[in-house]
Amino acid sequence: MASTPHDADTLSQTFDLLVIGGGNAALCAAMTAQAAGARVLLLESAPIEFRGGNSRHTRNLRYMHERGNDHLTGPYLEDEFWDDLNRVTGGQTNEELARVTIRQSNNVGEWMTLHGVNFQPAMRGTLHLARTNGFFLGGGKALINAYYRTAAKLGVRILYDAEVTDLEIQDGLFKSATFVSRGLTQKVRTKAVVLASGGFQANLDWLKEYWGPPADNFIIRGTPYNKGRMLRVLLDQGAKPVGDPRQCHAVAIDARAPKFDGGIVTRLDCVPFGIVVNKEARRFYDEGEEFWPKRYAIWGRLVAQQPDQIAYAVIDSKSIDLFMPSVFPPIEAASIEEMAAKMELDPAALKETVAAFNGAVRPGRFDSNDLDDCTTVGLEPAKSHWARPLDRPPYYGYPLRPGITFTYLGVTVNDRAQVILQDDRPAANIFAAGEIMAGNILGKGYMAGFGMTIGTVFGRIAGKEAARHVLS
């Protein structure tokens, strides 16, 4: 397709700063830099209909706050936030950058509202996030639309269908970027660049380098456009890597989900209320270890480690209304044997697993809102909470696959969001924000709403520092 007059008009202009990417981190950087006086060009590889990357799938963001407000039920202070992060990462985080993220999240609620985002009243129920996380009214799509509107009003120029394919970097300094827009290869020179182009989870070949053939069975929950092209270029041109390439945010999702972009509706939150078995009909992990938002992000990896990367969640009719329903209907059966047959599992093996589980359940007071005392005794692996016998038909089952959200291998940055080179020097005019640098802070594990926190805080830092650089 030829470039439109609008594109030609945009490309005839001179820009100070190039922002690569079109999700939350990119827009936060672009709006901040433009508001500070820089002339910003933003290149988004997706067409306008699919703009917004993974950010358009999001629902909430975790941020530090001193007291409750109309969308948060109580305070969430630095120490508690830090403890939560330290626990999920097992200490695999850069404390300096993590504390920058936490402290600078302090005002994001007000900042986002000023930039057009609305929050919905506090959500209650099984999510357990009402105190810590703000939920966007209309979800991530509404947030992204608001940010694109605000960015355009501020004067940021935006090109869609514009995939950056290469960067010219000399002596650690960014010179220009090559991009393909509607079939035409073009070059843009600016005084600085912000890389906010996501992880490499949509690049199955790259995933296979670390996971081998099992990666073929992974489902990518978000955008197909995050192929890690800019990450590869940066690493090849001397950026210092950060993060274990096998670490990622991966949840168990409905195996019937599309390969890409299925989004939030394919996630299954029923795990704590039943049992999960592999294709041999054997349990392999404590389904009730913790509240789901603190554990959901380990289940993708757990399923990835099972034969053929498949698992099955089984609940009974006592639990069917306790979680957000999946977009796909559950498999329903009147007996455990019938369930096994429908899921192509060995009926005798599943019956034995369920019988062993039921026999190990210690009676307690079930409470889906609390870490209750319904546990198993003498069972391996144990189920620590919400253990109730599977004995009330109909039974419901869901097939599970690893659903990759985003990868943690990225580029090292400093507290000014500058990319660090292999000799530990910061690149003066190359900045990174969002998934592409999240591995500095998330060495492993995840806690709900933190991806948007990292992207918002580092997007704003990158925008501010890049503007300072180009205007100095």
Ligand SMILES: Cc1cc2nc3c(=O)[nH]c(=O)nc-3n(C[C@H](O)[C@H](O)[C@H](O)COP(=O)(O)OP(=O)(O)OC[C@H]3O[C@@H](n4cnc5c(N)ncnc54)[C@H](O)[C@@H]3O)c2cc1C
């Ligand atoms: C289903 C789902 C639900 C989620 N829910 C939440 C949630 O509720 N809260 C939360 O905090 N996090 C959530 N996350 C994680 C969150 O989406 C990410 O952490 C965050 O959005 C990342 O923002 P980003 O700007 O770094 O990347 P993205 O939003 O993915 O943006 C990257 C952008 O870069 C563009 N791009 C890629 N390569 C190029 C290139 N070469 N040239 C030009 N453009 C390029 C892409 O098109 C895309 O627009 C969720 C993710 C998914 C998939």
